[in-house]
Amino acid sequence: MRVIVTGGAGFIGSHIVDTLLTRGHSPFVIDDFSSGSRQNLPVAVPVFELDIRDGARLSAVFDEIRPEGVCHQAAQMSVSRSMREPVFDADVNIMGLLNVFDQASRVGAKRIVFASSGGVLYGEVSTAATENSPKRPMSAYGISKWVGEQYLEFYARERGLQGVALRYSNVYGPRQNPHGEAGVVAIFSKLMFAGSVATINGDGRYIRDYVYGIDVANANVLALETDFKAHFSAINVGTGIGVDVNEIAAEIAANVKVELQRTGSSIQVPGCRHGEPRIGDLRSNLISPVLAGQLLGWKPAMPLKNGIRQTVEWFSQQQVQ
Numbered sequence: 106m107r108v109i110v111t112g113g114a115g116f117i118g119s120h121i122v123d124t125l126l127t128r129g130h131s132p133f134v135i136d137d138f139s140s141g142s143r144q145n146l147p148v149a150v151p152v153f154e155l156d157i158r159d160g161a162r163l164s165a166v167f168d169e170i171r172p173e174g175v176c177h178q179a180a181q182m183s184v185s186r187s188m189r190e191p192v193f194d195a196d197v198n199i200m201g202l203l204n205v206f207d208q209a210s211r212v213g214a215k216r217i218v219f220a221s222s223g224g225v226l227y228g229e230v231s232t233a234a235t236e237n238s239p240k241r242p243m244s245a246y247g248i249s250k251w252v253g254e255q256y257l258e259f260y261a262r263e264r265g266l267q268g269v270a271l272r273y274s275n276v277y278g279p280r281q282n283p284h285g286e287a288g289v290v291a292i293f294s295k296l297m298f299a300g301s302v303a304t305i306n307g308d309g310r311y312i313r314d315y316v317y318g319i320d321v322a323n324a325n326v327l328a329l330e331t332d333f334k335a336h337f338s339a340i341n342v343g344t345g346i347g348v349d350v351n352e353i354a355a356e357i358a359a360n361v362k363v364e365l366q367r368t369g370s371s372i373q374v375p376g377c378r379h380g381e382p383r384i385g386d387l388r389s390n391l392i393s394p395v396l397a398g399q400l401l402g403w404k405p406a407m408p409l410k411n412g413i414r415q416t417v418e419w420f421s422q423q424q425v426q
């Protein structure tokens with residue numbers, strides 16, 4: 106299948122590109138490199154450097170590629186920026202998204218998969234949210250993801266294509282950008298390798314559902330390959346297992362220490378400090394993967410401890426390069 110991956114040079118998008126190649130598909134990447142990197146991509150993959158808000162250039166690329174599938178990952182993904190600049194958030198996450206869906210339907214693409222977010226849609230939940238749990242987006246980013254899902258349902262219904270919104274939980278793994286505001290595994294790994302003190306917000310008892318990037322990529326490719334009965338489906342992509350930030354920090358620190366010893370480094374990993382709680386941080390957020398098992402035959406394959414080890418090893422290699 107010829108598949109355009111928007112945001113394909115980013116963390117999750119580039120794993121989707123790898124998985125598409127492994128499964129015999131032909132990926133094409135659209136990315137403006139605002140946070141993505143060419144280093145994440147195999148050199149043979151065609152890359153179109155452009156902003157999804159540029160409708161004219163986007164249209165020309167869709168005419169050239171004429172994809173059968175589109176996997177839409179490109180987004181403004183900072184919650185705090187969305188609070189400060191809701192117009193910018195909507196420009197990328199709603200207007201840019203509409204450009205992508207519109208071009209996909211215009212050139213006859215049959216399938217669109219969209220990166221949504223369980224974390225921001227369901228809000229505070231003490232047990233794993235299902236797809237039918239109430240939606241409580243509190244940030245402009247959450248609103249734009251929710252609106253994006255509804256536009257996908259509209260395009261699927263009105264233009265006769267298949268739309269799938271995948272609601273990710275907290276995704277982590279190799280290639281995640283450690284300079285963002287989210288992604289505690291990446292941020293703490295980077296700090297600890299530098300011997301810097303990592304700050305845990307508040308008491309750290311914030312429960313999250315951590316899912317491995319390559320598992321998320323597999324879910325995307327399965328969603329592109331599966332024939333669904335419904336024109337639109339929204340599916341959680343998480344583990345249903347909640348872990349708090351203190352446990353995650355301890356696990357990262359233990360792995361970083363092993364890596365530093367193995368590489369003969371003299372850097373010491375200092376203990377974490379507890380800072381002020383971050384206003385608005387949810388105490389508990391996790392999502393059920395049951396529907397993903399039923400509709401996609403997907404389940405999270407990577408146990409958290411192994412995933413953290415692999416992520417830390419990847420960051421260790423980045424120090425050497």
Ligand SMILES: NC(=O)c1ccc[n+]([C@@H]2O[C@H](COP(=O)([O-])OP(=O)(O)OC[C@H]3O[C@@H](n4cnc5c(N)ncnc54)[C@H](O)[C@@H]3O)[C@@H](O)[C@H]2O)c1
Pocket residue numbers: 111112113114115116117118135136137138139140141142155156157158177178179180181182197201220221222223224273274275276277282287
């Ligand atoms: N990482 C998570 O925990 C998580 C959780 C829920 C949902 N998501 C969603 O998954 C998707 C991928 O996130 P990621 O973690 O890989 O982030 P990322 O920043 O690594 O990837 C986003 C990619 O989109 C590109 N991009 C951004 N704005 C663009 C624009 N206007 N035009 C073209 N390209 C643009 C960036 O350069 C980058 O390569 C996003 O839609 C995000 O909202 C991520």
